[in-house]
Every structure is written in structure tokens, then in C-alpha cells.
Amino acid sequence: MRRLLRRAPPHLLPLLVLLVGLGLCAIATATSRTPWLVGTAGTLGSLGAAAVLWRTLLRLRRAEQQAKLMAPDHERLSLLARQTSNAVVVTDVARRITWVNAGFERITGYTAAEVIGQSPGKLLQCPDTDPATVARLREALDRAEPICCEIINRGRNGRLYWAEINLQPMHDRAGRLDGFIAIESDITERKEAEAALRESRTVLDRTARISGTGGWSWDPWSRRLQWTDETCRLLGYEPGHQPTLSGFMAHLEAGSRGPLERALAQPLAPDTQWNVQVPLLDTQGRRIWVRVRAETERDALGRLRLVGTLQDVTAVRAMRAEIQRSEELLRGAIDAIDEAFVLYDPEDRLVFCNEKYLQLYATSRDLLVPGARFEDIVRGGVARGQYPAAVGREEEWITQRLQAHHDANNSGVQRLDDGRVVRIVERCMPDGHRVGFRVDITELVKATDAAEAADRAKSEFIATISHELRTPLQSVLGFSDLGRHFAAGHPQFQPMFEDIHTGGSRMLQLVNGLLDISKIDGTQGSLDLQPGDLGPLLKAVLHELEPLMAPRGLRVQLPEPLPVLWADVDAFRVQQVLRNVLANAVRFSPEGSWLEIEAQAAPGEGPRLQLRDHGPGIPEDELERVFEPFLQSSRTRDGSGGTGLGLTISRRIMRAHGGFIVARAPAAGAGTVIELQWPPPAALPAAAGPPRPRTSLRAMRHARQNVLELQSPASVAENPPCTITS
Structure with missing residues (x-):
């Protein structure tokens, strides 16, 4: 019987089952006490079994037919899974990998042999994976539900990559869960591009806020106006607000609406550009100035639209107005x-x-x-x-x-x-x-020229008068000498001739001083400057004054050794300065006192002399006035015969040399300090030493004459020379 069922065609199996059932039913009816009941039950059972078998066979046939029809699709799906660039992973119910394609190997770096039997989560997930996404995946797996998500995985070489996962559960023919299949796409480049875009938008939004610049666009086809968040902030709206064109126009002042409305009514051209500044009111009623810039661009359909910016230029306009006011004020002040x-x-x-x-x-x-x-x-x-x-x-x-x-x-x-x-x-x-x-300085130059002309005329007048006075004065002095000679022995005539000679000498001294001033003023640029040492000139003048210092016990203190005081000088004029200064010191020093002289010659500087006496000194407020013509210190106006021209002449001579002469009070004690400073020489002396300055016969005669004017011949002959201590 079994052999018969195995060999029978499938569509005859229900008929065989029915025949066998009826046969068994007939046997049972023949032997049963209730044949009708057994026959009926057996017949119905045979028919039911045959019907069930028939339905099962029909299902199997349809399943086999569907399988034959789906075989090409399955083959194509299998080929697609193997050749796709995406990763395909198949797991069993326990979520262990049973198959992966080449795309999975390329994306993750793992081979199929390395991953079979492993859990995808444990294999690919890492600390950078979002825990919330992992929880969603597990929940979908537990419920056998499909899920799509994006997750960060880590490949075999440690590379992190973004994957978009489309996970689907798989069921067998009976509808039972058979496993899972997941398709993963590497979206790392897309994520990086999205991150860069977000960063760019963040920077753009930040720079827009900093610069006060918002964006906008106007589509004339749909009459749609769009704003950026910064434009909303500029006008006082919350970010995301999208207004209508009429709503924006309501912010403009009445005088500014017309030009913009007319510009928007015109058809757009490819070269249309806007660059205008208009005032408007924000939602708080605050008046601001904005610069509206725009140009045309084409949308996806090739239609023209306006894209532009809105910039708050209120502060800029206020600054420019302030600058303009400042410029106008400055120009007005300069013109004034x-x-x-x-x-x-x-x-x-x-x-x-x-x-x-x-x-x-x-x-x-x-x-x-x-x-x-x-x-x-x-x-x-x-x-x-x-x-x-x-x-x-x-x-x-x-x-x-x-x-x-x-x-x-x-x-x-x-x-x-x-x-x-x-x-x-x-x-x-x-x-x-x-x-x-x-x-x-036209008037100043004219006044200066006039003053110089007057000064020259004065100098010429003084020189002329002085020359004219010298001749009669020489005659007066000559006849007074002759009168003193013949009046010897006549007491009544002797004092008269003495007075005439004294007055004439004083007058001649004054005339000589005036002549010196005239000569110095007229020849300041033509001194006979020669390189030389000031030391010998100083010692020569001191030697000339010895007859005046000895009777009064005056002593001179010089540095030892006396340094080389090298300078470019006119020897005759320098001795004249030294003679004037030292003669004043001798005249007003108390008997038995010292004349202290210091000399310095620092490298790179001109020589300097300091001469100190211990006389009555000069008041503080007169230290500069004593260098003016015909002025003397209040402490030394004793009627001793000075003309008040010596220091004046000395200062002019020193200035002509490029140096200076000043008077000052000493740091301690009585007296006066006269300081003389010469400029550095043009050339230093040779190693062998400087040549000895020459003293002309004219200088010697002039020096001798000045000495004789300070003392009488008798005193020179009677008194021994003074002591000079180094």
C-alpha cells in the first residue's frame, strides 16, 4: 500500500484515499450490528480526508508555481546584494552575522570570514556611537520591526564613518521570524558636507549679526518675499518671520515708498542692480537707515528674481555726518x-x-x-x-x-x-x-632791515666821532703832560694839569671802548681765527697784570699742570676778553685774596675757563645786566673810572667766536664766577703739540696801554710782582 501511495501521481492521491476509505467502510458495515451508522460515518470520514488532502495538494502546487516564478527575482536580488556598493548584512534570529557582501567588506575593512557568527553591534559600534540610536535599534530588533536610522560606526582600521541603516526582519514560509537583513550606506561625505554647510551658515549668520546685514529675496512670479533671521532682527521681528511685500512697505517712510514701489513694478532685467539708502521704522517705532542692495539671479526654472541684502547704516551715517561737521568746523577754523x-x-x-x-x-x-x-x-x-x-x-x-x-x-x-x-x-x-x-613777515623784514640800517649808521657814527675825538684827545693828553712837566715846582698849577690828564685819559679809554664795539659789530664774520692753545694767552695776560696785583697781595691759583686748551681763536681778541675779565677781578678783589682759575678740555667739547674772585659779587638780578653797554653792578659803582663797556665787548667777542660768557654767583662764599666757553676746534693738534700762539706787536702795545691806564708809573716801579701759584 505504501509503495502504491509513493508511486501514485499527486493529483490521484485524494481519489485513492477516498477509495480506500470507502473500502474500509464497506468491510466495517458488513460486520457491524449497525451497518447504516458505520457506513455513513465511514463515508463522511473518507470524503473529509480526501477533501483535506486535495486542498493541501493544491497549496503545494501553487507554492511550487510561485517559487518557479520568483526564482529569477531571487537570483537577481542575490546578484544585486553581491554587487551593490552598499553594505548588506544578513543575521539569524540570534542577531549573528550569517552573510555579508563585498560592499560590507569595502566599507568596514572586515572580511566575510572575520565577521561570520559575530554581532554587528559589538563589531562596529564604538564610544562615539549615539546611545539613543543604539537603543532605538535594539528596540526595533526586539519587536522584529523595520527601522531606518543614521549611526556612527568604526571600521577595522579605526576609521569612524557615518552609516545610514535600513533594517528589515525576515520571515519563513510559515511566517516565523527567520532573521534580519540590513542595508548600510556610507554617508560620511554627506555628513561632512552638512557639517561644513552648518558651520558656514553659522559663520555667515554671525558675521551678518556683527555687520548688521540681513538677506532677502523677491520672486515677482509668486510675489513672495523672504527674509533671513538677521533681517527679522533688524526690523524687530522674531527670527523666522516671513512678511508680505505690503508689510515691508509699511515700515518705510512715506517719501521712500514710491521709488521702491516703482522699481519693483518694473520688469526684471539680467543686469538689474539696486544700491539705495532709505529710512524706515522698526516694530518699536525706532527710525533707522538701511542700505538696500540687490541683483538678479535665475531660479531653477530659469526665471529672474531679486536677491539682496539689508544693512543697518544708521551709525555709519551718523559718523559721516559728524565727520562732515568736524571737517566744516576745521575748515572754518583754518579759514579764520x-x-x-x-x-x-x-x-x-x-x-x-x-x-x-x-x-x-x-x-x-x-x-x-x-x-x-x-x-x-x-x-x-x-x-x-x-x-x-x-x-x-x-x-x-x-x-x-x-x-x-x-x-x-x-x-x-x-x-x-x-x-x-x-x-x-x-x-x-x-x-x-x-x-x-x-x-x-614782510613788515618784520622791513623793520629788521631798518633796524640793521640804523645800527650800521649808529656804528658808523660812533666810529666817525671816536676817530674825530682821538686826535684832539691825544693833543690834550700831550699838552697836559707838557704842562705837568713845566708846572713842577708850582703847586698852584700842578693839580690842574693832573686833573686835565686824568680826565683826558678817561675820555680816551671811553673812545677806545666805543671803537672796539664798532669794530666788533662790523667784523663779526671776519675774525682772524687760528688754531692755538689758550694757556699761553692766559699766562701772558696774567703777566701783564702782575704790577697791579703785587701791591695788594693778590695771588692766582692755576691748575697744575695746565691742560692744553685747544681752540680756533683770534689771539688779539681773546686776550682782550681775558684782560677785561681779570682786570675787573683785580680791581674789586680784597687785599690778600686769591683769584681762582679752573680750566677744562673734555674730549669732543671746546675748552672752558672759570675765573673766580672773592670781591663783593654781583646781585642775582644783575648777573645778566652787567653785559649791557654802560651798565655796572650796583655793588661796584664806586667811581673808580670804569666805562661799563668791558664785559659788553667781551660778550660780543665770545659770540663772534661761537662761544659764550656768563656770570654767576659761586656755590659758597662771596665773589663772582665768570665762565667762558669756546666751541670745539675744527682740527685737533698734532702729537708733537700745538704751535705757540703768536702775539702781535699791536696786541702787546694795546695790552701795555690798558695796564698803564689802571695804575700810575710810580706804583709799577715801586711794587714787586705778584705771586702766581699753580
Whole structure:
């Protein structure tokens, strides 16, 4: 029977089952006491079993037919899973990997042999994986539900990558859970691009907030206006607010709406551009100024639309207005000053000049326009004869003027064609601009010329009068000497001739002093300067004054050894200075006192002499006045015969040498300190030592005459020389 069932065709199995059942039923009916009941039950059972078997066979046939129809699809799906670039993972119910494709190996770096039997989560997840995403995945697996998610995995080489997972449960023919299949796509590049885009948007939004610039777009086809969040903030709206065109127009002031409405009504052109500034009111009623910029672009359908920016320029406009007011105030102040002012930029182009400057340079007034080059202005003035000093040597003068102009600090005097004289002061500013002033010194120059002419006339007059007085004075002195000789033995005549001789000598001394001042004023630039040592000149003068110091017990203290005091000097005039200073010290020093002389010759500096006496001194307020002509200190006006010209002559001689002479009170004790300073010499002496300065016969005669005027012949003969201590 079994062999028959195995060999029977499948569609005959229900008929065989029915026949067997009926046969068994007939046997049972024949032997049963209730044949009708057994027959009926057996017949119904045979029919039911045959029906069930028939239905099962039909299902199997349909399943086999569906399997034959799906076989090509399964083959194609299998081929697709093997060849796709995405990773495909198949697991069993216990979530262990049973199969992976080549895409999985490429993305993760693991081979199929390495991952079979392992859990995908334990294999690929890492500390950077989002725990919430992992929890969602586990929940979907527990419920056997499909899920799509994005997760960070780590490959075999440690590389982190983003994966988009599409996980689906698999069931067998009976509907039971058979495992899971997951398709993973590597979306790392997309995630990195999204992160870069977010960062770019963040930076753009931040810079927009910092600069106060918002964005907007206007689509004339849909009449849709879009704003960025910064535009919302500028107008006082919450971020995300999208207004209508009429809503935006409501913020504009009435006078600004018309131009924008007309511009929006015009058809857009590819080269349409906006750049306007308009005032508007924000939601709080605050008035602000905004700059509206826009240009056209094409959308995805090729239609033109406006894309632009909205920038808050309220502070900028206020700053510009303040700058403009400051410039106007500065220009007004510059125009109000009484001096000519001019400003050139770093490229030497005229920026501004005031009205006084234009009046001063009237000949080239039309050339003085902003942007004009300094050289062009100067050349234009030379061509018109504005600068008399340039006549006949134009190019040379222009070169010198440009060189002086380009110096960092330039000062000079310039004569113009109308007779005026201006002082030029130019300074270079740190940013390269050059500022200049022109001071009209015409009246000052005229006054100076007049004063110099008067001074020359005075000097010439004094010189003339002095020369005219010397001849009769010499006669008076000669006849007074003769009278004293013949009046010897006549007491009534002797005092008269003595008085005549004393007065004549004093008058001659005054005339000689006036002549010295006249000569020094007229020849300050023509001294006979020769290199020499001041030491021998000083000792020679001290030797001349010995007859005056010895009777009073005066002693001189000199440094030992006396340093070499090398300088470029006129020996005759320097001895005259030393003689005047030392004679004053001798005249007013108390008997038995010291004259202290210090000498210094520091490297790189000129020689210096300090002469101190211990006389009555000079009051503090008279230390400078004693150098004025005919003035003497209040403590030394004793009627001893001084003219008040000695220190005046000495100062002028020292100035002619380029040095100075000053008087000051000593740090302690009585007396006066006279300090003389010469400039450094042009050349130092040779190693063998400087040549000894020569003293002319004229200087010797002049020195002898001055000494004799300070004492009588009898006193010179009677008193021994003084002591000079080094």
C-alpha cells in the first residue's frame, strides 16, 4: 500500500484515499450490528480526508508555481546584494552575522570570514556611537520591526564613518521570524558636507549679526518675499518671520515708498542692480537707515528674481555726518586764522588750502585746486614769474624747492613777485600728509632791515666821532703832560694839569671802548681765527697784570699742570676778553685774596675757563645786566673810572667766536664766577703739540696801554710782582 501511495501521481492521491476509505467502510458495515451508522460515518470520514488532502495538494502546487516564478527575482536580488556598493548584512534570529557582501567588506575593512557568527553591534559600534540610536535599534530588533536610522560606526582600521541603516526582519514560509537583513550606506561625505554647510551658515549668520546685514529675496512670479533671521532682527521681528511685500512697505517712510514701489513694478532685467539708502521704522517705532542692495539671479526654472541684502547704516551715517561737521568746523577754523595754511596728501597732491593762502599766492591762484600736484603748482608759479629768486635759474630753483619740500621738517623764507616776504614752515605727518604754513613777515623784514640800517649808521657814527675825538684827545693828553712837566715846582698849577690828564685819559679809554664795539659789530664774520692753545694767552695776560696785583697781595691759583686748551681763536681778541675779565677781578678783589682759575678740555667739547674772585659779587638780578653797554653792578659803582663797556665787548667777542660768557654767583662764599666757553676746534693738534700762539706787536702795545691806564708809573716801579701759584 505504501509503495502504491509513493508511486501514485499527486493529483490521484485524494481519489485513492477516498477509495480506500470507502473500502474500509464497506468491510466495517458488513460486520457491524449497525451497518447504516458505520457506513455513513465511514463515508463522511473518507470524503473529509480526501477533501483535506486535495486542498493541501493544491497549496503545494501553487507554492511550487510561485517559487518557479520568483526564482529569477531571487537570483537577481542575490546578484544585486553581491554587487551593490552598499553594505548588506544578513543575521539569524540570534542577531549573528550569517552573510555579508563585498560592499560590507569595502566599507568596514572586515572580511566575510572575520565577521561570520559575530554581532554587528559589538563589531562596529564604538564610544562615539549615539546611545539613543543604539537603543532605538535594539528596540526595533526586539519587536522584529523595520527601522531606518543614521549611526556612527568604526571600521577595522579605526576609521569612524557615518552609516545610514535600513533594517528589515525576515520571515519563513510559515511566517516565523527567520532573521534580519540590513542595508548600510556610507554617508560620511554627506555628513561632512552638512557639517561644513552648518558651520558656514553659522559663520555667515554671525558675521551678518556683527555687520548688521540681513538677506532677502523677491520672486515677482509668486510675489513672495523672504527674509533671513538677521533681517527679522533688524526690523524687530522674531527670527523666522516671513512678511508680505505690503508689510515691508509699511515700515518705510512715506517719501521712500514710491521709488521702491516703482522699481519693483518694473520688469526684471539680467543686469538689474539696486544700491539705495532709505529710512524706515522698526516694530518699536525706532527710525533707522538701511542700505538696500540687490541683483538678479535665475531660479531653477530659469526665471529672474531679486536677491539682496539689508544693512543697518544708521551709525555709519551718523559718523559721516559728524565727520562732515568736524571737517566744516576745521575748515572754518583754518579759514579764520590769520596765517596761510595748506595740506598735501602722501602723493603730494593738494588737499586743502585756506583763503589766506590763495590771497598770498594770487599769481597762481587758479592752479591751487584739490588734486593738483605740488610740482605742477610750483612750475606754474615759476613760469608766471611769481618767485623772483628763480628768474634766470628756473630748473635749479625748482629742484632746490622740491628737495626742501620733501624734507621731514622744512623752514625757510620766500620772496614773492608782489614784494611780500613769507616764512615757510612745513611738517610731515606720521601718515604721510604734509602740512604747511605761510607767515607774512614782510613788515618784520622791513623793520629788521631798518633796524640793521640804523645800527650800521649808529656804528658808523660812533666810529666817525671816536676817530674825530682821538686826535684832539691825544693833543690834550700831550699838552697836559707838557704842562705837568713845566708846572713842577708850582703847586698852584700842578693839580690842574693832573686833573686835565686824568680826565683826558678817561675820555680816551671811553673812545677806545666805543671803537672796539664798532669794530666788533662790523667784523663779526671776519675774525682772524687760528688754531692755538689758550694757556699761553692766559699766562701772558696774567703777566701783564702782575704790577697791579703785587701791591695788594693778590695771588692766582692755576691748575697744575695746565691742560692744553685747544681752540680756533683770534689771539688779539681773546686776550682782550681775558684782560677785561681779570682786570675787573683785580680791581674789586680784597687785599690778600686769591683769584681762582679752573680750566677744562673734555674730549669732543671746546675748552672752558672759570675765573673766580672773592670781591663783593654781583646781585642775582644783575648777573645778566652787567653785559649791557654802560651798565655796572650796583655793588661796584664806586667811581673808580670804569666805562661799563668791558664785559659788553667781551660778550660780543665770545659770540663772534661761537662761544659764550656768563656770570654767576659761586656755590659758597662771596665773589663772582665768570665762565667762558669756546666751541670745539675744527682740527685737533698734532702729537708733537700745538704751535705757540703768536702775539702781535699791536696786541702787546694795546695790552701795555690798558695796564698803564689802571695804575700810575710810580706804583709799577715801586711794587714787586705778584705771586702766581699753580
